[in-house]
Amino acid sequence: MRRPTIADIARQAGVSKGAVSYALNGQPGVSEATRARILAIADEIGWRPNIAARALNGARAHAVGLALCRPARFLGVEPFFMELISGIEAELSARSYALLLQVVGDHETEMGVYRRWWGEGRVDGAILVDLHLDDPRVPEIEEMGMPVVVIGHPSAAGSLLPVWADDGAAVRETVEYLAALGHRRIARVAGLPRLVHTVIRDRAFTDVCAGLGLDVCPTVHTDYTGEEGARATRRLLSSPDRPTAIVYDNDIMAVAGLSVAQEMRLDVPADLSIVAWDDSPLCQVVRPPLTVLARDIPAYGGHAAQRLLSLIDGADTRHLEDEPPRLTTRGSTAPPA
Amino acid sequence: MRRPTIADIARQAGVSKGAVSYALNGQPGVSEATRARILAIADEIGWRPNIAARALNGARAHAVGLALCRPARFLGVEPFFMELISGIEAELSARSYALLLQVVGDHETEMGVYRRWWGEGRVDGAILVDLHLDDPRVPEIEEMGMPVVVIGHPSAAGSLLPVWADDGAAVRETVEYLAALGHRRIARVAGLPRLVHTVIRDRAFTDVCAGLGLDVCPTVHTDYTGEEGARATRRLLSSPDRPTAIVYDNDIMAVAGLSVAQEMRLDVPADLSIVAWDDSPLCQVVRPPLTVLARDIPAYGGHAAQRLLSLIDGADTRHLEDEPPRLTTRGSTAPPA
DNA sequence: TTTCGGCACTTATCCGGTTCAGCAGTAGCG
């Protein structure tokens, strides 16, 4: 009932452990006949390499880590992470790497997790998400020496390898499109203000609005939840010079905003245009379907995983700029009435 | 720069490796003074146990596996898995267990993943989800001898340890409530017909409808996506004796159904009552907010993780019946017009 | 015929912990 080891194979094949090791790893040192015999026996008795024993010899752990720092109730909200994970996964499993996942409550715990994983030799590297301004995690990880890919803008990644998309360009495209439709008062319901990508989107939004000479372009920060999205929308739509278009930082807030608008007897898109960030089935089932900034999130995760594996292999890797989100117009945007 | 080992500690403390091992593991065999000295040195030089070395001695891998068999695009759809995972996580991390996650495309690959994880000593156990009728995974895992907790009904779990909730009771409660409101024609938009929990809900639905002497109670099976939910709803609402209430098997289909109803100029809840399975922020941001069958999914995952850890520890564990989903009424249900 | 080279394999060591047998030193006890 015990797991078979190379010693078992060696005994059956009538050779030494060393020969078996050479044979199983495709290394020179055994004849082809012996190699074939050993492989056949290994296959027959169902031998699997014990990764612990391999790792002990300084080999790879063949796993990478991802610690998500989000309260549990926010996690389910956005499809983003699940899609990102499945993209990471696809790439990792193709190379027989495993993904170690942990959901934590705060960044200190997150760093503790990374420290433990790295210290215990559980992972060969990790993926860092949700960069903050002046994120203390970056210098700490640099000091640890663990290979890490950062999903976020290079400006905040320090010496870590960034994988990113140009959110600023997406914001510009969106605002220019809305302005071309005739909108002069555009608002933005943004996410957490300290996240780097929020800052980048904020700045791009302000810049492009100023460049186009638009009247008012308020930005309201939220925590990404539907409730806050609804509240922000209600406040914006209640103001005297209410916007004719609102750009949301995720899909759940956009849907909440849509409901608020309909509650207030505003017609979407006649009275209010809505744009959501990240496409999801959700955006297509509501009426009207939402115009979105769509990105291929699984591909994004896949690229991050690829980069990380290259980094672990010591390959020469430079930062990767992914495609910016594409504006996909649906029924929720139109010229203002 | 090398990771410190117990040999380093032993040298510094002037004792043997064995003594250090005893001290660090809280085992008898060293004096309190020596133990304190060793712990201080370990802490000072930043020693971490190498799990590979520990695992080699037959110790635990301190990780459990979860292979999700879903196409990537369906994964993000439902918050269910993300919430389940965060619940599992919370329990695991409290006991310093890691979660190995893999997203696979089909059940054969899934079994391959489990086989590899178990064979390589990567995990101490696993969690199995999405049970099918006559699921071949159950006997295969039984044969492997890996500790596994099944999230699903005991009838399909074989000798594996099930963690489940009584979906049938929830269906009964819902239908009885709708019937009490005066509904005579209730429909159900269900999920994949081969999943065990779908079958259980199907049967309960048919039984309670028959018991209440309701006129028609069609069940339409789907793949859980918004599109299919919309299509099913459209078909149901187009039939001559269209239902006055529809119960959906998840939230995304319920929202899609709501949109379809509104598109067809039906008032919810006056013309059509809607009940969704599983609460999510989504159900609360749409208008009207949806009446739902709510369950504490993170807790559900947490219980599964607890059971699994007990099972791994060889504790005496019996199957756990969790609380059934609670019917939470909101604006989408009312007496028929 | 000797010598050298290389093939095919064995032997031994190592990785970082755990664990068991053994061994001083000391305290307890009759």
Next chain:
DNA sequence: CGCTACTGCTGAACCGGATAAGTGCCGAAA
């Protein structure tokens, strides 16, 4: 005083595989 029992520690084996060094053998070249 001698015997036992216990404390506190040491030394070595062991887990499963990788790998460097060593060995025996055969064929080819000198």
